[in-house]
Amino acid sequence: MSSARQTETGTREDAGAVSRRVSSILFWYISREFLLPLGCCLIAFAALFLVRDVFDVLGDFLEAKEQGRAVLGDFLRYFALQLPVNLPNVLPMSVLLAASFMVGMLTRHHELTALRAGGLSLLTCGLPIWLSSLALSGVVLLLSECFAPGCEDKAQQMLRTWTESEEHRAEHTQLAFSNPDAHRDWFFESFHREGRQSGVLVKQFRPDNTTEWELRAAWAIHANGSWAFHNGLLSRFDPEGRLPIGEDEVFEIRRMPDLDETPLRILNQLRPVDELSVARMLRVMEMNPSMPPRARSTLVATIWFRLTFPLSCLIGALLGVGMTIRHERTGVLGGFALAVGLMVVYYVASHVFLMLGRNGYVPCPVGGALPTLLFLVYSAWGMYRKR
Numbered sequence: 001m002s003s004a005r006q007t008e009t010g011t012r013e014d015a016g017a018v019s020r021r022v023s024s025i026l027f028w029y030i031s032r033e034f035l036l037p038l039g040c041c042l043i044a045f046a047a048l049f050l051v052r053d054v055f056d057v058l059g060d061f062l063e064a065k066e067q068g069r070a071v072l073g074d075f076l077r078y079f080a081l082q083l084p085v086n087l088p089n090v091l092p093m094s095v096l097l098a099a100s101f102m103v104g105m106l107t108r109h110h111e112l113t114a115l116r117a118g119g120l121s122l123l124t125c126g127l128p129i130w131l132s133s134l135a136l137s138g139v140v141l142l143l144s145e146c147f148a149p150g151c152e153d154k155a156q157q158m159l160r161t162w163t164e165s166e167e168h169r170a171e172h173t174q175l176a177f178s179n180p181d182a183h184r185d186w187f188f189e190s191f192h193r194e195g196r197q198s199g200v201l202v203k204q205f206r207p208d209n210t211t212e213w214e215l216r217a218a219w220a221i222h223a224n225g226s227w228a229f230h231n232g233l234l235s236r237f238d239p240e241g242r243l244p245i246g247e248d249e250v251f252e253i254r255r256m257p258d259l260d261e262t263p264l265r266i267l268n269q270l271r272p273v274d275e276l277s278v279a280r281m282l283r284v285m286e287m288n289p290s291m292p293p294r295a296r297s298t299l300v301a302t303i304w305f306r307l308t309f310p311l312s313c314l315i316g317a318l319l320g321v322g323m324t325i326r327h328e329r330t331g332v333l334g335g336f337a338l339a340v341g342l343m344v345v346y347y348v349a350s351h352v353f354l355m356l357g358r359n360g361y362v363p364c365p366v367g368g369a370l371p372t373l374l375f376l377v378y379s380a381w382g383m384y385r386k387r
Contacts, residue, residue, distance in 0.1 A: 028128075030126075030128045033102045034128060037098040041094035041097045042091070042094050045093075045094060049082065049090075050079055053082055060162045061074075061075050063162070078158050081154050087140075091136055092313050093316060094316075095316035095317050096317070096339055097320070097340075098320070099317050099324070100323075100324040100339055100340075102129075103320070103321055103325055107325070122325065122387045123383070126383075129317050137313045140313060145279070149275050153271075174188065175187070175191035182261075183205040183206065184205065184259070184261070185202070187201040188200055191266075194263065196221050197220045198218070198219045200215075200216070200229065201216050202259070203215075205241075212236070214237070215256075216235075217230055218230060218232060226256065227255070227256050228255050229251070229253070230252065231251075233250045233251070236249075268284055300357075300365075301354060301357030304357070305350070305367075307369075308368065308372040314376065322379060323382065342375075353370060353371050354367055
């Protein structure tokens, strides 16, 4: 008799445990209620950025179109290139708004009360939101590292094509580059990302900053890991770096594999850090071990920021659900406003700390990652309290 009662009690407990799990129907229902407003928010933000960009570049595009430097397809392509740049910044806020809207709708129709009365915790009910937010965090990381830098670069090239004349663009390709680690300076009359470089000047200095040699070439190309200079001359200087030693060496082609600068390295070191991916920033630091502390702090703080900022999607979901849920019947709107306000504070704090880390006022990990980690812990703790 006793064993039968124990069996019956265990069966009831197992049934209760099963009933507190999220069924597939409930999972997809909550997913739909979350993803639908999320899509609407993303479309709205994309439209706002589109309107902003139209006012910024429409005049330049129309002028370029009249001069034959652009067509309508270029205009549309420009906005398509801007989407991967803008999405990482608007996804976290979109997640917050969608989560808050979903909680408001569930509360309004008493569905959330019914779910909790049925033994489901808020953490369990929000499982589709947490999983979606983690997936969107991966999307933000993917966009920031694989697509946004290249798209931003191409969009800026298109904009320069619309706004600059052929003569100005020819002058713009002139480039000067200094490599303090190797005590070497470069100058290009026409620099290209790949292929042939025109009007190349290379000056090699000694550790005491006196000129050791100077190479001039009509053009050069970097292939198979080494530079090949064509139609130029090489001048060597005395120990004081003032007078040439002997006659200049005239050559038709001269290969110099000991020059470790590459077009990609030169371009990466001259581009703004915000246009570099984490992989390229790590490569720049690896190839420049004696980089100035200020420049290294800028790269390290930015790397920490890039790797942790995608978690802001999860922060938005936790704040959107946790802050919008109120015991008072009229507290939903206040909770929504508080969640939006906290997200704005997070945005401001993360960028302020990033600037402090880049300039060396705080340690680089603190400047790049601390606000994100603190807000993540705070939002998770607030969600756990209301579970």
